[in-house]
Amino acid sequence: MSSTPNFAGDAETLARAWSVLESVPDPEIPVVSIRELGILRGVERSEDGTLEVVITPTYSGCPAMAHIAEDIAHALERAGLTPHRIKTVLAPAWTTDWITDEAREKLRAYGIAPPGGRCASTPAGASEQTIRFVPRAAAAPACPHCGSAHTERLSQFGSTACKALYRCLDCREPFDYFKPY
Ligand SMILES: [Zn+2]
Known part of the structure; x- marks a missing residue:
């Protein structure tokens, strides 16, 4: 037996x-951390x-994951936390429901409409308070700049595959929508 x-x-x-x-930011959206996005699932000591x-990982094939793994390794090394290893867990699959409410606010302030459609998965009486940005979950995302619900989709893909490109019909500003997933 090896030593304990x-x-x-x-x-x-x-x-x-x-x-x-x-403190490790998301490489694509530096205003939110990987913890706030729900990418960081846990830290443990292996045997x-x-x-x-x-x-x-968020969307499969999102190239950001390689950067994230590198950033995690660098952050731990800088703090002297070695040896370490990064374990990628695919199940349960990541969902935009894991994005914290604080991160949703930060996304909006950054000009990205946060993902809608978190409804059924939050049990009634849960301790978290859900702020509704849009009247209906399935409706078009509200403009992160002026709050208008009059928006139209320009493209299925925005600056990355994770986002869609929208435009506000009131303030005319284009914006990224973080697609629910
Ligand atoms: Zn607007």
């Missing part, structure tokens, strides 16, 4: 790893003592 890993001070190390990782960071 020393777990003394582990809670502190894991807490430090969390705070380091919370061999390696710090294991669990991430779930």
Whole structure:
């Protein structure tokens, strides 16, 4: 039998790893972190003592994931949190429902309409408060600039495949819509 890993001070190390990782921004939308987007799923100590960071990719094939893995590794190394390993977990699949309410506000302030359609998955009486931006979940996203609901889709794809390009019919500004997924 191999020696038992020393777990003394582990809670502190894991807490430090969390705070380091919370500062890792999304490479495409730097105003929100990978934790706020729901990409960062967990940090744990594996049996061999390696710090294991669990991430779930957003849209499959989103090239940002390679950058995110690199950014995580760099952040941990800078903090002296080694050895570490990044574990990609595909199930349950990432959904825009995992994006925190704070991140939705940040997206809007950044000029990206946050994904709509979080309705059925939030159980009644849940501790979170859902702010509704649009009257109907299936309606076109509200303009992040002026709040108008009069928007039209220009393209299925915006600056990345994860987003669609819309234009506001009132203030005439184009904007990205983070597609619900
Ligand atoms: Zn507008």
